[in-house]
Amino acid sequence: MLNYLINRIKGAVIVLFLVSIITFMVLMILPGDPAQLILGTEATPDMVKDLHVSMGLDKPYYMQYGSWLIDFLRFDMGESYLYGESVSLLILNCLPVTLSIALFSMIIATLVAFIFGVLSSVKKDSFIDYFSRSIMQLGTAIPSFWIGMVFVVFFGLRLKWFPISGYVPASENFIKFLKSITLPSVVLAIGEFGLLLRIVRSSMQESISQDYMEMARVKGLSLISIYFKYALRGAMVAPLTIIGMQFAKLVGGTTVVETVFALPGLGRLVLTAVEHRDIVLLQGLVMFITTFVILITLVVDILIMFINPRIKTFERGE
Amino acid sequence: MDKIVNIKNLTINDNKNNILVNGVSLSIEKGEIFGLVGESGSGKTLTAKSIINLLPENLDYKVDLIETIGKNIVDMTKNEKRELIGKNVGFIPQNTIFFLHPMIKIKNQIGDGYIYHMNKSKKEALEKASMLLSKVGFENPDDILKYYPWQLSGGMRQRVNIAMALMNDPQLIIADEPTTALDSTIQRQVIDLFKTINEELGISIILISHDLALVKHYSNRIAVMYAGQIVESGFSDDVFQNPKHPYTQLLIKIIPTFNMKKNERLSEIPGFVQETGRGNKGCVFRFRCPKAMDICSEKVIENNIENNHYYKCNLS
Numbered sequence A: 001m002l003n004y005l006i007n008r009i010k011g012a013v014i015v016l017f018l019v020s021i022i023t024f025m026v027l028m029i030l031p032g033d034p035a036q037l038i039l040g041t042e043a044t045p046d047m048v049k050d051l052h053v054s055m056g057l058d059k060p061y062y063m064q065y066g067s068w069l070i071d072f073l074r075f076d077m078g079e080s081y082l083y084g085e086s087v088s089l090l091i092l093n094c095l096p097v098t099l100s101i102a103l104f105s106m107i108i109a110t111l112v113a114f115i116f117g118v119l120s121s122v123k124k125d126s127f128i129d130y131f132s133r134s135i136m137q138l139g140t141a142i143p144s145f146w147i148g149m150v151f152v153v154f155f156g157l158r159l160k161w162f163p164i165s166g167y168v169p170a171s172e173n174f175i176k177f178l179k180s181i182t183l184p185s186v187v188l189a190i191g192e193f194g195l196l197l198r199i200v201r202s203s204m205q206e207s208i209s210q211d212y213m214e215m216a217r218v219k220g221l222s223l224i225s226i227y228f229k230y231a232l233r234g235a236m237v238a239p240l241t242i243i244g245m246q247f248a249k250l251v252g253g254t255t256v257v258e259t260v261f262a263l264p265g266l267g268r269l270v271l272t273a274v275e276h277r278d279i280v281l282l283q284g285l286v287m288f289i290t291t292f293v294i295l296i297t298l299v300v301d302i303l304i305m306f307i308n309p310r311i312k313t314f315e316r317g318e
Numbered sequence B: 001m002d003k004i005v006n007i008k009n010l011t012i013n014d015n016k017n018n019i020l021v022n023g024v025s026l027s028i029e030k031g032e033i034f035g036l037v038g039e040s041g042s043g044k045t046l047t048a049k050s051i052i053n054l055l056p057e058n059l060d061y062k063v064d065l066i067e068t069i070g071k072n073i074v075d076m077t078k079n080e081k082r083e084l085i086g087k088n089v090g091f092i093p094q095n096t097i098f099f100l101h102p103m104i105k106i107k108n109q110i111g112d113g114y115i116y117h118m119n120k121s122k123k124e125a126l127e128k129a130s131m132l133l134s135k136v137g138f139e140n141p142d143d144i145l146k147y148y149p150w151q152l153s154g155g156m157r158q159r160v161n162i163a164m165a166l167m168n169d170p171q172l173i174i175a176d177e178p179t180t181a182l183d184s185t186i187q188r189q190v191i192d193l194f195k196t197i198n199e200e201l202g203i204s205i206i207l208i209s210h211d212l213a214l215v216k217h218y219s220n221r222i223a224v225m226y227a228g229q230i231v232e233s234g235f236s237d238d239v240f241q242n243p244k245h246p247y248t249q250l251l252i253k254i255i256p257t258f259n260m261k262k263n264e265r266l267s268e269i270p271g272f273v274q275e276t277g278r279g280n281k282g283c284v285f286r287f288r289c290p291k292a293m294d295i296c297s298e299k300v301i302e303n304n305i306e307n308n309h310y311y312k313c314n315l316s
Helices: A002-029 A034-039 A045-055 A061-073 A087-122 A127-141 A144-158 A174-208 A211-218 A223-234 A237-252 A255-260 A266-275 A279-307 A310-315 B044-051 B078-088 B112-118 B122-135 B141-146 B154-166 B184-201 B212-218 B236-241 B246-253
Strands: B003-013 B019-029 B033-037 B060-062 B065-068 B089-092 B172-176 B204-209 B221-226 B229-235 B302-305 B309-312
Touching (some): A002 A061, A002 A279, A034 A045, A087 A127, A087 A174, A087 A223, A087 A255, A087 A266, A087 A279, A127 A174, A144 A255, A174 A223, A174 A237, A174 A255, A211 A223, A211 B078, A223 B112, A237 A266, A237 A279, A266 A279, B003 B044, B003 B204, B019 B229, B033 B184, B033 B212, B044 B065, B044 B172, B044 B204, B065 B078, B078 B112, B112 B122, B122 B141, B154 B184, B184 B204, B184 B212, B204 B212, B212 B236, B221 B236, B221 B246, B229 B246
Parallel strands (some): B033 B221, B089 B172
Antiparallel strands (some): B003 B060, B003 B065, B221 B229, B229 B309, B302 B309
């Protein structure tokens, strides 16, 4: 078990290292000179050259990469040209927004997917099964910016249940915080639950056809025991993997929804960084998001190891 | 004697209207070991599963009566069936690998039926499980409880299944090819264990097998099934010493013996069990029967001779 863990962590570190090289290289070969951009079109070649030296852009790439990596490991990702603030501070300010809507929407999506997925596999070809199959297609098909705008108009402007934009930190007012993240989270959840429902339904169906279900039925256990202890337990691995992937995706990419609801999250920060070619900020963001995604996958893998203990033996090649 | 199982006229169809089991009637008495023999696909397992309400949902069945533990289950509600069967019947499956849930430790699945039906605590369940595990031959039952099923060998898993089937002190155990996945030395142990269970606890056992030699030694009565019908049944001694149906005769003939010559081919019955047309008139075995006559495609006679020895053949 410990070996498996160590191997997984080793793998994660290698992936992160590769990602750091790729991120650095891609941003280096992007057209446009950051010094030129900062100084504007009026700048003289001398001024540009001076800035190059002070930013370290005149050194060879590997030197630039080395000092950038060392700084990154100390969580010092440099200073954004655009905001004039340290990138780590900017990220830390935006992170709670994105994290709370990602988390909240995954909670909603998971609840819906499991309730309907389990019901529709237990009562196959019943009304609830057809209903779940239709809503999962609908959820996957509707574009999130559109449903977001519909929600803003309906729940925000007409019913006035929720604020139409902005974010209130949880520390300030918890109720207002919940209200401010509800609509964006529901919109994100609508986009995500369809896939998850499909996975839950198909893994449940596979699990229900397993022999241990026959045994559970002969034992005459209660339906709750049969379906939750035996069937769902056997059907957890794939959904858990998907939940992890979806959560990771949301942390890195809620740009559209953040824009529709005017939330100051990571997605918007990425967008701004791209728009203004704020390379330092962009590098920091990409590295931070990748690290986060890799960490989530690692956590999911460890969770799966506890659910399906056979993985431990398989990994050792027994 | 009291009957513990009584089936009258069971017919099972699949959704394409193929008949899988045709007009089977059998009864099993308290305290006996009943052998149900036949080739793969002869309908033994389906017949046994009808007793414990485990028929796959895509199959239709018609039956006059199914009595399990002396109660007619045909008109029972789902809950009543679950209660009756869960409490009183143990099931020992054929393939031992996935009948125990691979992701749940033995201790968390061996006793849940006992806790549920007998209103016991988990502690009592584990004590009983430990006692039964040592009864089925484990020297370290408390360690076994801590394992996951995949950490055990096939033979060990099968013994865990047997212990699990015994948890509720059932009146009936259905063992569906219980030794198929085991190697021959363990087969012997497992089957001896059945004999002990039957003698000491008085539990009736239905022993389903394609292995006639195995059934011969252990069962009081047997029924031979072919293509969804019982073609011969009676006390084991009668059936083995005086087999009436050509199929039974062939089955007995092909049991390998120790005085076979080197390089001698194991004997076989040519052909396969037919999949379709089981409901047609005439004898189902006539296509492979060495003694088939013209009349066999028209009709087949059911015979009852002394000692409730039954067979379905035009020969007398």
